[in-house]
Amino acid sequence: MAEIGQFTVGGHKYAFAPSAIEVQRNDLVKITFKAEDIPHSFTIDEYRIAKRAGAGQTVTFEFRADQPGTFRFYCNLTQDDGCKNMSGQLHVR
Ligand SMILES: [Cu+2]
Numbered sequence: 668m669a670e671i672g673q674f675t676v677g678g679h680k681y682a683f684a685p686s687a688i689e690v691q692r693n694d695l696v697k698i699t700f701k702a703e704d705i706p707h708s709f710t711i712d713e714y715r716i717a718k719r720a721g722a723g724q725t726v727t728f729e730f731r732a733d734q735p736g737t738f739r740f741y742c743n744l745t746q747d748d749g750c751k752n753m754s755g756q757l758h759v760r
Contacts (some may be wrong), residue, residue, distance in 0.1 A: 668725075669691070669693040669694050669695065670691065670694050670721060670728075671694065671695045671696075671697060672688075672690045672694045672695070672696045672697065672732075673689075673696075673697045673698075673699075673702070673729060673735055674688055674696070674697070674698050674699070675699045675701070675737070676686065676688070676698055676699070676700050676709065676755075676759075677701050677707075678700065678701065678703060678707035678709065678720070678742060678748070679702075679703040679704050679707075680703050680704055680705065680749055681749040681750060681752045681753045682735065682752075682753055682755075683731075683737065683740065683741065683742075683753060683754070683755040685707075685755070686755035686756070687755055687756045687758065688740075688755070688756070688757050688758065689758040689760065690732045690757070690759055690760070691696050691756075691759070691760050692731070692732060692733065692734075692735045692759050693697070693731065693732060693733055694731075694732045694760075695729060695730075695732075696729060696730055696731070696732050697727065697728075697729040698718075698729070699725055699726075699727045699728070700718060700720055700725065700726050700728075701720060701724070701725045702720035702721060702722055702723065702725075703723070703748075704723075705722050705747055706719060706720065706721050706722050706744055706746070707720060707742045707744060707747050707753065708720070708742050708743050708744050709717075709726075709740055709742070709756060710740060710741050710743040711738050711739070711740045712720065712738075712739075713734060713736075713738050714730055714734070714738065714757075716728070716730060716740075717743060719744065722730075722733075724757055728749070732757075732759045733760065735758060735759045736755055736759055737757070737759075738757045738759070739754055739755070739756060739757075740754065740755045740756070740757055741753055741754040742754075742756075
């Protein structure tokens with residue numbers, strides 16, 4: 668049965684915490700993403716998610732985890748070169 672999964676994810680130079688999120692297929696996933704130092708984004712290409720948070724700011728969004736598999740989430744901002752090293756994994760079981 669689908670449930671609601673709520674997660675708080677922090678982004679900082681240059682990592683996500685936590686760096687792995689696990690949900691069940693068809694869960695409604697609600698993420699509160701906070702950029703803790705400089706602006707960061709939470710991006711998952713396969714889910715067409717790209718949420719940007721300004722420095723020290725929080726953005727909240729939700730999506731239905733309807734595709735099973737392991738998906739990379741990353742920061743797609745280019746202002747700081749280190750951001751390309753930021754990545755994590757969403758596991759949809
Ligand atoms: Cu970043």
